[in-house]
Amino acid sequence: MLFLYILLGVVGALVLVVLIMGFTSPRVARVKRSIEIAATPDKVFPYLNSVKRFSDEWSPWTGKDPAAKHSFSGPAEGVGARHVWEGNPRTVGSGSMEIRVSEPNRRVSCHLSFRGRGEADAGWTIEDLGGGKLRVTWDFEADHGLHPIARIFGRLMERFLGPDYEQGLAKLKELAER
Numbered sequence: 001m002l003f004l005y006i007l008l009g010v011v012g013a014l015v016l017v018v019l020i021m022g023f024t025s026p027r028v029a030r031v032k033r034s035i036e037i038a039a040t041p042d043k044v045f046p047y048l049n050s051v052k053r054f055s056d057e058w059s060p061w062t063g064k065d066p067a068a069k070h071s072f073s074g075p076a077e078g079v080g081a082r083h084v085w086e087g088n089p090r091t092v093g094s095g096s097m098e099i100r101v102s103e104p105n106r107r108v109s110c111h112l113s114f115r116g117r118g119e120a121d122a123g124w125t126i127e128d129l130g131g132g133k134l135r136v137t138w139d140f141e142a143d144h145g146l147h148p149i150a151r152i153f154g155r156l157m158e159r160f161l162g163p164d165y166e167q168g169l170a171k172l173k174e175l176a177e178r
Helices: 002-024 041-048 051-058 148-154 157-176
Strands: 028-037 069-073 082-086 094-103 107-114 118-130 133-143
Touching: 028 157, 041 051, 041 118, 041 133, 041 157, 051 069, 051 082, 051 094, 051 157, 094 118, 133 157
Parallel strands: none
Antiparallel strands: 028 133, 069 082, 082 094, 094 107, 107 118, 118 133
């Protein structure tokens, strides 16, 4: 009987720790990466403004699950262009990405929906640095609300997404500087 009380006490303490960590974790997870590219905005913007070009040419996730199924709908580029993917839950999962804002040579914003894992907003901004150089910034933001487990995982988004964003931006730089 003593063992049962100890076990219940340990489980209760773990639940309490998870709740405290969850509710003291930031509600919103953010990731941001930038890269300088020797190109003009009009050379880079088409890579950002097309979900198909993103998926096919410079997404850091496409190669992680070659068996994933991809479909595209809406316009070829700009607002309303949509990408839906279904892949291995351990690599790329399933979800959709839709362009919601497209400001030529300046900014593209997308809404992401991850099946069973919530929603987020992501996008790219182009800052013209002059002299044929620009900075592209890729950002991500997910509001986890009051869900304590999601908020704990939100703390790890920088570690999960940061390296992928860097890889994708490096591919974009290579394409744009050709």
